[in-house]
Amino acid sequence: MELRRNRGSLVLPVVCVLVGVALLVVPREGALLRNLVAVGAIVLGGAVLLGAFRPFRFGIGAEGLTVRRPGLRRVISWPEIDALVLDEPLPVEGNPASPRLLMVPTPGQVLGVPANARHPVDGRPAVELLDLGQVRERPDEVSAALTRYAGARFTDALQLRRAAFTVPELGVGLRGYQTDQVDKLLRAGQEALAWGGAPERQAARAEVERARAGGFTTAMRGYSTIDVDEVLLALDAALAENRSTDRETTS
Structure with missing residues (x-):
């Protein structure tokens, strides 16, 4: 199987280069700021184009x-x-x-x-x-x-x-839970269920319960508190159910 490179849209970098060149070739006195912007546009657009056509x-x-x-x-x-x-x-x-x-x-x-x-x-x-x-x-x-x-x-x-556990798409809005904290906790819960043992699942459930009790930081823009609370409830139940299965297996 040969993978094909995804170059994405190259319209914007091409436009940046062309506009930058146009600004440089049109003479104008006292245009230091304009020339700096033109050079920046050329460098930025050129870097994107170079990366897109690099051997792969x-x-x-x-x-x-x-x-x-x-x-x-x-x-x-x-x-x-x-x-x-x-x-x-x-x-x-x-x-x-x-x-x-x-x-x-x-x-x-x-x-x-x-x-x-x-x-x-x-x-x-x-x-x-x-x-x-x-x-x-x-x-x-x-x-x-x-x-x-x-x-x-x-x-x-x-x-x-x-x-092991499907995380639904979480809404993002004002005054929500800080995204990196939520993502890290959900990932830990998934991995505890996917390939962790009983100690890992127990530790993950303890972290989930701590977060449900008010352990997340509120950010100006973050995940919907309602969505997060619902998914944490489901994750807590999944971790608890898995632990019950462990006890039944070892008994």
Whole structure:
């Protein structure tokens, strides 16, 4: 499977470059500020265009992963890969981040790029290979290809979290709960349900109950308090139900 780069809309950066050039070529006395704005527009638009047309390749196949990106241009064979995981950073101010594909090399393998992430399940240092916001394929399409070729090396953390507990879209408005606090708590609850043991689920439930008792900071713009209270009630119930199942299993 060969992934196709998503260049997005290039109209705005092209306009920035053209307007900047036009401002520079039209002579005018005492136009220092205008010239500075023109240069800034050219630099900004040019940087976006340069990034859009930078060499890129990402392939998933029987031999391994074919990667061509800044700092890494090679075929990474499957024996060199100990683990692959499709993960997603926490939202930023309530805005979802694009999923990332992370890789844990086999011990002793040197990729030549530093580890800049961690495996969400076991915390091992990992390398970010791909930002899925850069490609046209959907995360489920990439996940299907990796499941086919990588086998047990691959973990779809997105799917595991959703299967354990689906977080609905939360409304954003004035005088709501601070988004980063809510997102962090919901993520911890999902992961406790998805791959945590009884101690992790018990700790997550304690944090949820503490937040329900008034532990969130109110922000000028944040998540709807009604939406958050409803999802925390559901998460609390899911964690409690899972703990009951643990007791039944061990009895």
